[in-house]
Amino acid sequence: MSILIQVLFLAIIVVSLVWGYKRSQDNHQYDERQELLQNRGYRYATYAMFLTSAAAVLFGEELSRLLNVSLVALVIMLAGLVTYVFYAVLHDAYFPLNKNNKLVSAGLLAFLALIQLLVVVKNLLNHSFSAYNGGMNLLLFAAFTIILIVILYKKHLDKKEAKE
């Protein structure tokens, strides 16, 4: 079973690398300002991950009562992801040039967040919620919800700007 998971993990890595390479070849997706701001977003995401990692080391004892090791790793990754998306969305550098239907992305995120929320609620109702059982879903729900709120807020700002 563990070999199957390892093979699956490697397959996901390979597919991600191929997909990332193909995307990097298509240089018409984002303009120069968007690429500049995305790079700045990656930098801030790295800082956020450094800070979260440092906090995890400093408060390791306290955190170990609440979270297990894999959840701490997930928190660090989500801190980077949310920071990048937050910065890129607010600076109009998240969606490619030709992508007009931003609400589809918001809908997909809402769907993913809802699935995570259902798992959390199910565990809470069964009194089986713990860091090991539903903890990951709670963190993912929080991350998806934050990203969703930022996308909707940006949409609202764009509408306001268009009216002006």
Add this chain to the structure above:
Amino acid sequence: MKNLRLKAARAGKDLSQQALADLVGVSRQTIAAVEKGDYNPTINLCIAICKALDKTLNDIFWED
């Protein structure tokens, strides 16, 4: 510093920010950022904007 000459040249051609953005292949927000002075475009983008507006680099981007 705001680039009012770009705004005037665009308005003179009766182009919206989106229309100019489509002509030069960038996002509307990038054109808005250049006009507001929030973003300094590369020379390639400056040339593309000037060509789209039938202006020279001096007309749009040179500070007197």
